[in-house]
Amino acid sequence: MRIRSNQVWYKRTVSALLIALVMLTGLLALRSSGITDALDRTIWEQRFSASNRPVSGDIVFVDIDARSLDELGVWPVPRSTYARLINQLTEMDVSDIVFDIDFSSVSNHAEDAIFADAIEKAGNVSLAAFRQAASGSQSTGKEVLNQPIDKFLDVAWPVVVMVPVEADSRIWRNLYGYELSGNQEVSAAAYLGEYSGNASGSFWLDYSIAIDQIPTVSMIDVLNGNVPITQLFGKKVIIGASAQELRDLFPTPVFGMLPGAVIQALGAETLLQDRALQIQGDVLAVVAVFCIFLLFMLSKAEGLGIKIAILLLASISLEVASYLILQERPIQISTASAQLLLFLSAIIIVFRELGLRKLLSQIYQIRQRNSIRMLGQVFDDSFDAIVVLDRKGNVTASSQVARSLFGLNDVAGEEGGKALPDELVEEAVAVLSLPIGIRPVPKQMSLIDENGNHRIIEYVVTRSEKAIEGRTTGKTQETEALACLTCRDITEQQEATERLSYLAKYDPVTGLVNRNGFEEVVAQRVTEMRASGDQFCMVQVAISNLDQIIASLGYSYGDMLRSAIAQRLQRHFGQRYTWGALTADVFAGAFPERENSAFYGGVVQEIREVFSQDYMIEGSRIAVQLNAGYIVDDGTFEVDDFLKKSGNALARARRNERVEVVTFQPKMNEELHRRRELEMELFKSISRDELRMFYQPLVDLQTRNIIGVEALLRWRHGELGEISPAEFVPISEENGFIVELGTWVLNRAMREAASWGSSIRLAINVSALQFSRGDIVSTIHDALHTSGFPAQRLDLEITESLFIDETIDLRSSMEELREMGCRFSLDDFGTGYSSLGYIPNYPFSKIKLDRMFITNVSENKKDVALIEAVLHMADAFGMETVMEGVETEEQARTLTNLGCRIGQGYLFAKPMSASDLNLMIKECA
Numbered sequence: 001m002r003i004r005s006n007q008v009w010y011k012r013t014v015s016a017l018l019i020a021l022v023m024l025t026g027l028l029a030l031r032s033s034g035i036t037d038a039l040d041r042t043i044w045e046q047r048f049s050a051s052n053r054p055v056s057g058d059i060v061f062v063d064i065d066a067r068s069l070d071e072l073g074v075w076p077v078p079r080s081t082y083a084r085l086i087n088q089l090t091e092m093d094v095s096d097i098v099f100d101i102d103f104s105s106v107s108n109h110a111e112d113a114i115f116a117d118a119i120e121k122a123g124n125v126s127l128a129a130f131r132q133a134a135s136g137s138q139s140t141g142k143e144v145l146n147q148p149i150d151k152f153l154d155v156a157w158p159v160v161v162m163v164p165v166e167a168d169s170r171i172w173r174n175l176y177g178y179e180l181s182g183n184q185e186v187s188a189a190a191y192l193g194e195y196s197g198n199a200s201g202s203f204w205l206d207y208s209i210a211i212d213q214i215p216t217v218s219m220i221d222v223l224n225g226n227v228p229i230t231q232l233f234g235k236k237v238i239i240g241a242s243a244q245e246l247r248d249l250f251p252t253p254v255f256g257m258l259p260g261a262v263i264q265a266l267g268a269e270t271l272l273q274d275r276a277l278q279i280q281g282d283v284l285a286v287v288a289v290f291c292i293f294l295l296f297m298l299s300k301a302e303g304l305g306i307k308i309a310i311l312l313l314a315s316i317s318l319e320v321a322s323y324l325i326l327q328e329r330p331i332q333i334s335t336a337s338a339q340l341l342l343f344l345s346a347i348i349i350v351f352r353e354l355g356l357r358k359l360l361s362q363i364y365q366i367r368q369r370n371s372i373r374m375l376g377q378v379f380d381d382s383f384d385a386i387v388v389l390d391r392k393g394n395v396t397a398s399s400q401v402a403r404s405l406f407g408l409n410d411v412a413g414e415e416g417g418k419a420l421p422d423e424l425v426e427e428a429v430a431v432l433s434l435p436i437g438i439r440p441v442p443k444q445m446s447l448i449d450e451n452g453n454h455r456i457i458e459y460v461v462t463r464s465e466k467a468i469e470g471r472t473t474g475k476t477q478e479t480e481a482l483a484c485l486t487c488r489d490i491t492e493q494q495e496a497t498e499r500l501s502y503l504a505k506y507d508p509v510t511g512l513v514n515r516n517g518f519e520e521v522v523a524q525r526v527t528e529m530r531a532s533g534d535q536f537c538m539v540q541v542a543i544s545n546l547d548q549i550i551a552s553l554g555y556s557y558g559d560m561l562r563s564a565i566a567q568r569l570q571r572h573f574g575q576r577y578t579w580g581a582l583t584a585d586v587f588a589g590a591f592p593e594r595e596n597s598a599f600y601g602g603v604v605q606e607i608r609e610v611f612s613q614d615y616m617i618e619g620s621r622i623a624v625q626l627n628a629g630y631i632v633d634d635g636t637f638e639v640d641d642f643l644k645k646s647g648n649a650l651a652r653a654r655r656n657e658r659v660e661v662v663t664f665q666p667k668m669n670e671e672l673h674r675r676r677e678l679e680m681e682l683f684k685s686i687s688r689d690e691l692r693m694f695y696q697p698l699v700d701l702q703t704r705n706i707i708g709v710e711a712l713l714r715w716r717h718g719e720l721g722e723i724s725p726a727e728f729v730p731i732s733e734e735n736g737f738i739v740e741l742g743t744w745v746l747n748r749a750m751r752e753a754a755s756w757g758s759s760i761r762l763a764i765n766v767s768a769l770q771f772s773r774g775d776i777v778s779t780i781h782d783a784l785h786t787s788g789f790p791a792q793r794l795d796l797e798i799t800e801s802l803f804i805d806e807t808i809d810l811r812s813s814m815e816e817l818r819e820m821g822c823r824f825s826l827d828d829f830g831t832g833y834s835s836l837g838y839i840p841n842y843p844f845s846k847i848k849l850d851r852m853f854i855t856n857v858s859e860n861k862k863d864v865a866l867i868e869a870v871l872h873m874a875d876a877f878g879m880e881t882v883m884e885g886v887e888t889e890e891q892a893r894t895l896t897n898l899g900c901r902i903g904q905g906y907l908f909a910k911p912m913s914a915s916d917l918n919l920m921i922k923e924c925a
Contacts, residue, residue: 051208189267518580791821851885
């Protein structure tokens, strides 16, 4: 018996030693690959982070930060500035000054001399020296020595500022010193740290020292005298750069990127506090873990949980002990190898205690439990209400949403008939009697919730089979049928759908049908009307001043006004009339009558009168301005034609400022067709070179000499022939092409006028849209520059209508052009929105009086009085007047006698081409 026991012990010992040997081999492989070093440094960084050892306060960092560079405004910093810095620090009686800055190249003689003199006077300055890799493709592997120039080395000590970079690209160590040019020089850290030992080799930095708390001052503050003397008195000072653009930053543990000077300061603090770390304890920790492992392997005691707990406790104890040792002494314990061995030991012990098959079984059971738990959570957290019923109608499971929706208890076995709507229970029972595979059909039901609100529930019932645990028939697992109710509250979705359906046909502000709904209703009424022999009329009414109302009172008032209009129309005209809101500012009405066209005109007039009466909204009286267009059905129109043609009539009313209501006439179709054709062709007119400029002279009424010309645009189409500006210019203004057209006119007119060799003035009309949509100032500037035409001879003619649109920043544009040398004429004065108020507020130099005041000037004393008044006003404001439309000598004499100086009209010359005008100018000369 004893022999057998010895054999078991022998086998167990050999097995344990073999496993230990394998573990040791694996550990050596991990160490050679650098994995243990990386793990050690990760652990060390956590120990450093958990500590917060204060700095000594004996070292101050003078920082060349971004603010210093901004205020100095130059890099590299002049050496005379460094000299000022040394002088300032010397006056504050600092003990040592170390520059972590490269002074290995000559600046200029004067600057270097000033810096060397300051160093010599201070007597306590050390300058940076270092080796670095040589640049250039031919210098691979070579190093160059960077040390202060000889002039500085004569008066300063060199200190080494190099730091070794580890495999993880971070700084973990600093140097005691380094051999430079055959001499062993101490490092800046060793010098500031008062190290007196051998100036070779390196030491581990203690990152538990809170180097981010080192006293720091900005260099510019020192230069400006903004640092108290007490902050620097008797201190060791290291000067370096933290500004990112100077690229003197290095990656470190714990603190991330640090300036090189701060790393030197950390090295100095490490030495001053006698914290140069020693890396120890690696072998001892590994041996201790091996002993614990062998003890477990040789022991007969069982208990996987206890063994794992002991290993975990050993791991924690090892780290706690290492941390406490680091706090008391400068010793860093290397525990990575021991921690890896503890982890491997735990794995081996688990396999040994459980066996592979048992381990896999436990893993499977854990996964299964997790899956069941996860599926249960998914079921319970589902957005849908889910209820599972058995054949007896009892609830076997329910989701959280279902419990909230139907008021169910959170326990299985509740009777479904008492908690669920009868419709759902009946549907579930019916599904359980059906064979498997029947495709479920979604259905809807109504439900009153606990708050009395009506809800719409969409549900579907599916059948599934559940295995009955522990019950089999032969090799077949017995199952029971379950009904799964999946319900969803679609009340909001249904309401949103109904809302969208409403918005598809109704205007939400007015409650009237929109254009789509209006077309449907009118189509039905047209059919009914024609069956009864009635005629049909459609009218469109536009609120022409809606934008101004919204601009002055706000959008809410615009909506309330539209709603009030809709209510008034429905209340006044009743159900016989169909009303719709086609757009924000256009309402449409349709009505059948057995009357003639004259009757319809009266009805439309009544609509306009009802529509245009003032509205009282929130205490504000609002007056609306209207335009209307209508059409009477002759039995051939379709609904789309009604809308198109009544809209055509409305558009005509909007364009005609003197007519508010327009009846559609068949000729409007022809006009509309021509308008569209002209619009399409106008876009091609410039590329086809169909445009040309004509010029009409402006003459001195006394001498009859030509003193200027007005540029007039003409368009000769290849097929349509000559097209009047009165026809195509309004079209271009409506579609915005006037901006491009105006640019072409400015460039062509200036280029042709510059070629005449005459000093006469050039007048060019500019549109309001050129100010509002285009950059009129840049356009005119470019045209003047390209053509070479002098701005001092350019008159820009603008009409009174330009002042109506208050959104145009007219004054600033006119001032910019006036400063360029251009002058302005107020064209067609007296024909539109004449207001004396804006004349003195804008830089006009001329007023052009319209021809309507000239025609009967020889006979009509009222016209004479008006002209005299305009002349007196213009004279008072220092402006000239130009009389347009002078066609007879009698008109010319009368105007001359009244004091008019400039005239324009067929009496003097008709508009002519540039070449004809050039010839005329030469003949007059």
